[in-house]
Amino acid sequence: MNAAAVPAPRCEPAPHRPLWVTIEGINGVGKTTAARALAAHLGERCLLLDELTDQAGDTLAGRVISALAAEDDVCLRTGHPVAETLALLALKIREVERLAGHPTTAEVVIEDRGVDTVAVYQAAILCEQAPETNPAYVARHVLSTMSWWRPPPHATVLLTGDLEVCTRRFADRIGRMLSPRDRRVIEQANTLYTWLAAAEPARYVVIDTAGRSAQAVADAMGMVVQNLLKQREAYRAA
Numbered sequence: 001m002n003a004a005a006v007p008a009p010r011c012e013p014a015p016h017r018p019l020w021v022t023i024e025g026i027n028g029v030g031k032t033t034a035a036r037a038l039a040a041h042l043g044e045r046c047l048l049l050d051e052l053t054d055q056a057g058d059t060l061a062g063r064v065i066s067a068l069a070a071e072d073d074v075c076l077r078t079g080h081p082v083a084e085t086l087a088l089l090a091l092k093i094r095e096v097e098r099l100a101g102h103p104t105t106a107e108v109v110i111e112d113r114g115v116d117t118v119a120v121y122q123a124a125i126l127c128e129q130a131p132e133t134n135p136a137y138v139a140r141h142v143l144s145t146m147s148w149w150r151p152p153p154h155a156t157v158l159l160t161g162d163l164e165v166c167t168r169r170f171a172d173r174i175g176r177m178l179s180p181r182d183r184r185v186i187e188q189a190n191t192l193y194t195w196l197a198a199a200e201p202a203r204y205v206v207i208d209t210a211g212r213s214a215q216a217v218a219d220a221m222g223m224v225v226q227n228l229l230k231q232r233e234a235y236r237a238a
Helices: 031-045 060-068 081-101 115-129 135-146 163-174 180-199 214-237
Strands: 019-024 046-049 108-112 155-160 204-208
Touching (some): 019 031, 019 115, 031 046, 031 214, 060 081, 108 214, 115 180, 155 180, 180 204
């Protein structure tokens, strides 16, 4: 499935809120590279929200992530998954609150990983300790709870790719082999992303990155954004 085969999600008019598009996908799928390329193409029209793990260490988000990464775990596991989940969700709520308090003039917000990332990865981690629990239920519960605290994005672009290629690329980037436990979390996240996209076709657009350059993926994401902007203008003109 690719962007051309999937209609753009319905974009209701929101005069005081920029078009908000979240980019999701498993580690190594090329999400951050494509998101930055798209943001560069949109220029001043766009505000890019970096992935939490890429934010400066001297910020609140950076300090929280540094604390979660203290055990040098690639999945930010400290042995307290409930506290980790709440900390990550609080940071995602804070992003929206900061924008509400300091409105941006940007027309589009591109969010590199949103609440869905927290939902799917933390569901996989939490269910390691409670294997009888359905990870899909946990992920859905996280998303449902968060809807009270921050609005969902207008669209979520899910980048997919070959699992082996993605995990190998991720391992190369961090300079170490992934443990079987790390791989299980990523595999579970991949399954949960697929499930969420199927369950919410009005919000998700799926783009397959296999065999495509980063620029081609960014171009496909750009088409999604342009369609949403046109849709928004049509609603306002009606």
